[in-house]
Structure formats: structure tokens, C-alpha cells
Amino acid sequence: MSVLVYTQNWDGRFKKSSFELVSYGSKVAEMLNTSLVCLSVGAVSDEELKKLGNWGGKRIIRVDNDYCKVLDNQVYTDIIAQIALKEDARVVIMSDNSEGKAVAPRLSVRLKAGMASGVSKLPLSVNPFTLYKRTYSGNAFAHMVVNTDIKIITLSQNSFDLVETPNNAVIETSNITVDGSLVRTVVKESQKQTGKLLLTDAEIVVSGGRGMKSADNWGPLVELAGALGAATACSRPVSDEGWRSHEEHTGQTGKVIAPNLYIAVGISGATQHLAGVSSSKYIVAVNTDKDAPIFEVAQYGIVGDALKVLPKLVEAVKELKK
Amino acid sequence: MKILVCISNVPDTTTKVKFVDSDTKLDTTGIQWVINPWDELSLTRALELKDDPSAGVKSVTVAHVGLPASEPTIRKALAIGADDAFRVNAAPADSYFVAAQLAAVIRKEQYDVILCGIESSDYNGSMTGGMVAEFLGIPSVSAVSDIKIENGSPLLTREIDGGREIVTVPMPFVAIVQKGIAKEPRIASMRGIMTSRTKPVRLYEPEAEEPLTGIKVYEKPSPRAACKFIDPENAGQLITLLQNEAKII
Ligand SMILES: Cc1cc2nc3c(=O)[nH]c(=O)nc-3n(C[C@H](O)[C@H](O)[C@H](O)COP(=O)(O)OP(=O)(O)OC[C@H]3O[C@@H](n4cnc5c(N)ncnc54)[C@H](O)[C@@H]3O)c2cc1C
Numbered sequence: 001m002s003v004l005v006y007t008q009n010w011d012g013r014f015k016k017s018s019f020e021l022v023s024y025g026s027k028v029a030e031m032l033n034t035s036l037v038c039l040s041v042g043a044v045s046d047e048e049l050k051k052l053g054n055w056g057g058k059r060i061i062r063v064d065n066d067y068c069k070v071l072d073n074q075v076y077t078d079i080i081a082q083i084a085l086k087e088d089a090r091v092v093i094m095s096d097n098s099e100g101k102a103v104a105p106r107l108s109v110r111l112k113a114g115m116a117s118g119v120s121k122l123p124l125s126v127n128p129f130t131l132y133k134r135t136y137s138g139n140a141f142a143h144m145v146v147n148t149d150i151k152i153i154t155l156s157q158n159s160f161d162l163v164e165t166p167n168n169a170v171i172e173t174s175n176i177t178v179d180g181s182l183v184r185t186v187v188k189e190s191q192k193q194t195g196k197l198l199l200t201d202a203e204i205v206v207s208g209g210r211g212m213k214s215a216d217n218w219g220p221l222v223e224l225a226g227a228l229g230a231a232t233a234c235s236r237p238v239s240d241e242g243w244r245s246h247e248e249h250t251g252q253t254g255k256v257i258a259p260n261l262y263i264a265v266g267i268s269g270a271t272q273h274l275a276g277v278s279s280s281k282y283i284v285a286v287n288t289d290k291d292a293p294i295f296e297v298a299q300y301g302i303v304g305d306a307l308k309v310l311p312k313l314v315e316a317v318k319e320l321k322k
Numbered sequence: 323m324k325i326l327v328c329i330s331n332v333p334d335t336t337t338k339v340k341f342v343d344s345d346t347k348l349d350t351t352g353i354q355w356v357i358n359p360w361d362e363l364s365l366t367r368a369l370e371l372k373d374d375p376s377a378g379v380k381s382v383t384v385a386h387v388g389l390p391a392s393e394p395t396i397r398k399a400l401a402i403g404a405d406d407a408f409r410v411n412a413a414p415a416d417s418y419f420v421a422a423q424l425a426a427v428i429r430k431e432q433y434d435v436i437l438c439g440i441e442s443s444d445y446n447g448s449m450t451g452g453m454v455a456e457f458l459g460i461p462s463v464s465a466v467s468d469i470k471i472e473n474g475s476p477l478l479t480r481e482i483d484g485g486r487e488i489v490t491v492p493m494p495f496v497a498i499v500q501k502g503i504a505k506e507p508r509i510a511s512m513r514g515i516m517t518s519r520t521k522p523v524r525l526y527e528p529e530a531e532e533p534l535t536g537i538k539v540y541e542k543p544s545p546r547a548a549c550k551f552i553d554p555e556n557a558g559q560l561i562t563l564l565q566n567e568a569k570i571i
Contacts, residue, residue: 010484071482073452073462096448098483101440102464102498105452108418114534115417117448130538136339137443143538154448184461185489188477192485200483204571228571246502252335252443253359253501261570271336275443278543282570284560285549295549300563304554316558320565 002037003029004089006080007052008099009044015201016162017095019055023163024122024155025093026056031126037061037087038169041068041079046171053169055162060171061087067178071099072185075178077106082176084111089150096154097200104154113150120159120258120279137252137275156279157200158258199248202231204261207250207277209235211266211287211306215243220310221265227317233257235267251276266306269294286310323378323471323493325368326433328385328424328450329361329399330414330442331392341540348444348540357395359507360439362402364497366504367469368437369403377471381405385427387420389413393523400518401510407521412528415536417445421453422531428458434493435476440465440500451498461491467502 005025007018022038029036038057040049042064049060061083067075080103084092092107094100096118108115118134120141128145131153135142199205206225212218225232232248239249250257252272262280267273269285269292277283278297285298286309295301302309333339334354342349357365365384372379384399384407386392396407408431410423428436438451455462467486468479478497479488510518552560564571 008483073455073464077456098465098481101448102452102462105417105421105449106456106462108449108534109421109453109456112534115449116535118446134446135444135537135540136333136337137335137446138543139339140341141541141543142445143541145536145538146534147536148534184491185463186491187487187489189488190485191487192482194484196484198484249501261564261568271338275335282564282568283546284564297546298549299547299568300560301549301551302554302557302560303551304557309554309557312557313561316561317571319558320561320571 001034002087002089003032003034003091003093004084004087005036005038005093007038007040008095008097009040009042009048012042012044012048014048014051017097017157017201018052019162020158020160021093021095021155022052022055022057024160026165027122027163028091028093031123032090034090035059037089039063039080039083041076049171050169054164054166056165056167057169058167060169062171062173063176064173065178067180067183070183070185070187071102072183073102073106074182074184076103077110078178078182079176080107081110083174084150086176091151091153093153093155096156100154104152108152111150112148113152114146114148115152116144116146117154118156119153120156134279138278139275156258158203158260159279197231199231199233199250199255200257203259204228204230205233205257205259206230206263206265207233207235207267208238208244208265209267210237212238212243213307217307218244220307220314224310224314224317227314227321235273264294264298265310267294268292269297323380323434324432325371325379325382325435325437326385326428327361327365327368327382327399327404328436328438328454329365329395330358330439330444331355331386331388331395332358332442332444335359335443345540346538355392355395357399358439358442360441360499362507363504364437364439364499365399365402365404366508367499369508370504371469371471378474379471383407383433385424386410387412387414387423396523397518398510400521401514402508403514405521406523408524408526410526410528415533417447417449417453418535419531419533421450421457423528424450424454425457426529427526428454436494436496438496438498440498451496455496458494460494460496462496462498463489463491464498466497466499469497469503
């Protein structure tokens with residue numbers, strides 16, 4: 001028996017979200033009185049794999065072959081399913097990010113394993129196996145019971161604190177065979193953002209709405225984000241207008257994020273916007289309208305003009321960092 | 323080429339959700355039901371492709387698993403421009419159940435391109451599309467923000483964590499679509515509404531399948547502390563509070 005965590009890598013490197021998954025998996029394994037196995041697919045160095053040990057990873061299985069160079073959902077499903085069966089996994093945990101969303105549902109059918117996505121807490125109980133998951137776009141959470149022997153969880157990013165439990169991880173290289181005829185995804189073109197803090201990874205996000213008035217006013221907002229080590233985001237009208245890139249659009253139809261701190265500047269707080277940010281631990285709002293709905297969900301607010309307030313915030317952060 | 327668009331019937335996105343029966347069921351009083359926003363956009367994109375003769379799209383069909391009460395949502399999709407539809411007559415018990423039902427009909431009717439939304443705004447599952455593909459043993463491409471058909475083969479733009487790729491896969495395949503797939507949802511014209519009444523909706527009885535999950539109870543998010551207001555003249559005070567009180571920076 002085991003709990004299997006799939007740790008995605010980005011060009012051979014792990015991120016905080018990988019360690020978050022391992023910390024989570026290690027606790028789930030404890031709850032089930034069993035052990036944790038981490039699976040890494042692709043070319044990752046021993047040194048990088050060993051890092052999983054800091055967060056409770058004891059056994060690490062590496063699968064690396066020519067078929068896993070491109071994310072083909074069928075190939076990845078096949079690899080994870082084979083390892084899950086071999087390790088007699090009771091729970092398979094992946095991140096609720098693009099790759100997790102692409103692969104986990106296929107895995108659910110392949111293993112006939114019930115799946116809960118967008119999970120943000122440890123299992124509420126192990127018998128029946130009950131998970132706490134996001135529903136109605138953040139307006140409610142469900143206690144979802146998974147009835148099958150194997151369970152699949154995708155964990156919301158930034159929903160679980162890292163727990164340092166250092167141990168010396170053992171790395172095994174698996175020799176499972178992958179059916180090459182499954183590879184059917186051909187990449188024609190690839191654009192990767194390197195070095196940029198991803199919105200979904202960020203612990204602090206500074207976001208602007210229509211109240212920013214025009215594309216030209218973004219300077220102080222970007223500066224504030226830079227000073228805080230934050231990522232930038234925006235509301236839908238802002239990306240629709242082309243003031244900011246579509247990658248920054250948060251909400252119901254954009255990205256769903258859960259940073260520790262979300263600073264909403266000139267954003268009214270429409271339900272569809274809140275759907276993407278309501279799981280943030282702290283929300284700060286800057287808005288000229290004291291009755292704007294964003295203040296109902298904010299813990300700190302400033303009623304004022306964004307363009308006057310932002311420079312003051314930048315100055316205060318710079319002062320603090322001195 | 324035949325395109326299938328899977329649609330889910332969800333409460334309007336501005337709904338303030340409430341629950342009844344000891345928080346086990348959604349209170350449906352006064353709820354406006356709409357086509358799930360993603361599915362509306364994928365329907366729009368399917369129709370755009372059909373309008374372009376070079377894409378070679380013969381028909382756009384809408385698929386839905388649900389009880390007769392969701393018939394108006396199907397009619398709305400037909401009014402927007404889909405050619406026909408099928409409905410599997412069953413309550414959508416969970417994603418696995420729904421995907422199994424869709425796959426069973428797709429095996430009979432055969433489609434080349436199957437579109438699903440990246441999530442439904444009610445259960446936020448992000449599961450149905452991938453599950454349908456696995457049931458059928460066909461490729462799936464997830465987080466698709468653009469679909470083109472060039473010389474009879476698909477070019478899909480997909481978002482990956484930290485970038486995007488343009489990929490191709492052989493047909494049939496499932497594309498799980500997200501933001502960007504179409505700009506604005508297409509709306510029904512008067513003529514569309516008239517003709518939708520006579521468009522065929524095939525009815526299927528469900529296959530024997532059991533859901534793998536169930537929802538025991540719903541919980542509203544815990545209320546947040548009231549907002550503390552800071553004088554705009556002294557805005558820098560916010561940063562001090564975030565550091566010393568919230569301890570978040
Ligand atoms: C199906 C559907 C899906 C949607 N999905 C999304 C989504 O994913 N994300 C999203 O964001 N929206 C989404 N929307 C749109 C949403 O309903 C709102 O229209 C949108 O969020 C409003 O954006 P905003 O807050 O930037 O603009 P507005 O609502 O126009 O608000 C601007 C705010 O700025 C304030 N303001 C004005 N001037 C200043 C100033 N000088 N300084 C400070 N404040 C100022 C105003 O008081 C106001 O509160 C969706 C809508 C639908 C129907």
C-alpha cells in the first residue's frame with residue numbers, strides 16, 4: 001500500500017508547489033498509516049530529486065524515456081497508472097494546475113478511481129474518504145466522498161503549508177515500458193516564459209481593474225509588484241481591452257489563484273472576478289467607491305484614487321525594505 | 323468533419339448560491355439556468371469553424387446529460403446555431419458518470435472533434451473532457467485557447483504551466499477549451515430561435531453506470547473579518563499593517 005504523489009518538473013526543476021504536494025502527500029500517508037512514494041517523469045538530476053526528501057519524500061521513482069519529452073496526456077496517464085498499480089497506491093495526488101487537470105481525469109477512468117479536484121485541505125476523514133473541495137466557483141465548498149479503492153486528488157496550489165521533515169530520499173529508476181504508439185501529440189511550436197514569476201505560483205499578487213483608467217497608468221502598479229516580489233494580474237475588461245496580457249486575467253473565466261495576499265486596485269469585485277481570487281488569504285482593496293463590493297471581502301481597504309495611492313504604497317514598501 | 327460540443331447546464335454566474343435539506347442540496351428557487359460559460363464559448367468556436375468553408379465542418383452537434391428540465395438549455399444552444407443535439411436522460415451524478423454516458427453515445431454516433439469546457443462553474447470539476455477521451459481511448463488536449471483546422475488537420479494552442487504550445491493530434495480527439503477559444507459568446511438570432519424548435523434532439527436512456535463520488539454536504543466559505551479602512555492620505559500605513567498585523571509581507 002502507498003500514497004503516490006506525482007511531482008511535475010519544469011525543465012528539470014521543482015517548484016514550491018512540488019514541495020507543497022510532497023508535504024501534503026506525506027500527511028495523507030500518515031493518516032492512512034502507509035508510506036509515501038514520489039513519482040518524477042522526465043530528466044531530473046539526482047540532486048534535484050533529493051530535494052523532495054526535505055518535505056517527507058522517502059522513496060522517489062524516476063521514469064525517463066523518449067516518450068515523455070512532450071506532454072502527451074495518454075502517455076503520462078499510462079506511466080502514472082503503471083506506477084500506481086505497481087506501488088499499490090491507495091491515493092494518487094497531483095497538482096490542480098494545467099498538467100494535473102490534463103492527466104488526472106484520464107487516470108481516474110483508467111484506474112476506475114474516484115477523483116476530487118481543487119482540494120484545499122487534508123482529507124476530512126479517511127473512512128469514508130472525504131475531501132474538501134471548491135465548488136460554485138469558490139462560493140461554496142463540498143465535502144466529497146470518494147467511494148473507490150483508489151482515490152485521485154488534485155490539490156489547489158498554495159493551499160497547504162510546507163512541512164519540513166528532512167530525510168534521506170532513496171531514488172529508484174523504474175524500467176516500466178511505455179507503449180510508444182500512444183504518443184500522438186506533436187508539438188509544432190513552443191513559447192515558454194522563462195524567469196518570470198507565474199501568477200499561479202505567486203504568494204503576493206497586485207491586480208488592476210478598469211479603475212486604472214488606461215494602459216498607460218500601469219507603471220506604479222508594476223513597480224509595487226516588483227518591490228513586493230509579487231506577480232501582476234488584472235480583471236477581465238482590462239485584458240479584453242488589451243491593456244494587459246490575457247495571461248493576467250483572473251476570475252471565473254480566467255485564472256483561479258490563492259495567494260497569501262491579493263491587492264485589488266480599481267476592481268469593483270464582481271462575483272465573476274471574486275470567483276478567481278476568493279481563496280486568497282488576505283485581500284486588500286483600493287477603490288474610489290466606498291460601496292464597491294470588493295470591500296466586503298477585503299480585510300484592508302483604502303478609499304481613494306489608485307493613481308494617487310499606488311506611489312505612496314511603492315514608497316512605503318521601499319522604505320520597509322531598506 | 324463532425325464536431326460535438328458537450329454542454330453543462332449551470333446556475334447563472336451571478337447567483338448567490340444557497341443550500342437546503344441540511345446543506346446537502348442547492349436551493350434552486352429563482353435560479354436562472356445558463357449554458358456553462360466555457361461551453362458557450364466552445365459552441366461559438368465550433369460555429370465559427372463551420373462558417374469557414376476551408377475548415378470542412380459538416381455539422382455541429384450539442385451533447386448533454388441531464389433530465390428534461392434542462393431541455394431549454396439545449397434549445398438555447400440550437401438557437402445559437404448548433405444543427406442538432408442529443409440528451410442522455412439521467413441526472414448528472416458525477417463527472418465519471420456523465421463522461422461514461424457521453425462516451426457511450428459518441429461510440430454510436432461517431433464524431434471527429436469533441437469539445438468540452440475546462441470546467442463547469444458549479445462543481446468546478448475540470449474532469450469530464452479528459453474522462454470522455456480515456457473512455458474512448460483517443461487523444462485529449464487540455465487548456466486549449468485556440469483551434470484551427472488547416473488542410474483537414476487540427477492545430478491547437480494549449481496553455482502549459484509557464485507558456486504555450488501549438489500542437490496537433492490525429493482525429494478523433496477531445497479538446498478541453500479555456501479562455502481565448504472565442505472572444506464573445508454568439509447569441510441567438512430571432513431566426514435561430516424559430517428554427518431551433520424543429521431541430522432534432524435525440525434522446526438516449528442512460529447506460530448502467532455507478533458514480534464514483536458523492537457530495538455529502540456543502541459549506542459556505544468562512545466569513546472574512548470586516549474591512550479595516552486606512553486614510554488615503556496616509557496610505558503607507560497599509561504596508562505597516564500588512565507587515566506587523568497581518569504578518570504577510
Ligand atoms: C460569464 C461571465 C464571466 C466573467 N468572468 C470574469 C472573470 O473571469 N474575471 C473578471 O474580472 N470579470 C469577469 N466577468 C466580468 C465581471 O462581471 C465584471 O464586469 C468585471 O470583473 C469588472 O471589472 P473591473 O472591476 O475591472 O471593472 P468595473 O466593474 O468597471 O470596476 C471598476 C472599479 O474601479 C473603481 N475606480 C474607478 N476609478 C478609480 C480610481 N481612479 N481609483 C480607484 N478605483 C477606481 C470603480 O469604483 C469601480 O469599482 C465575467 C462576466 C460574465 C458575464
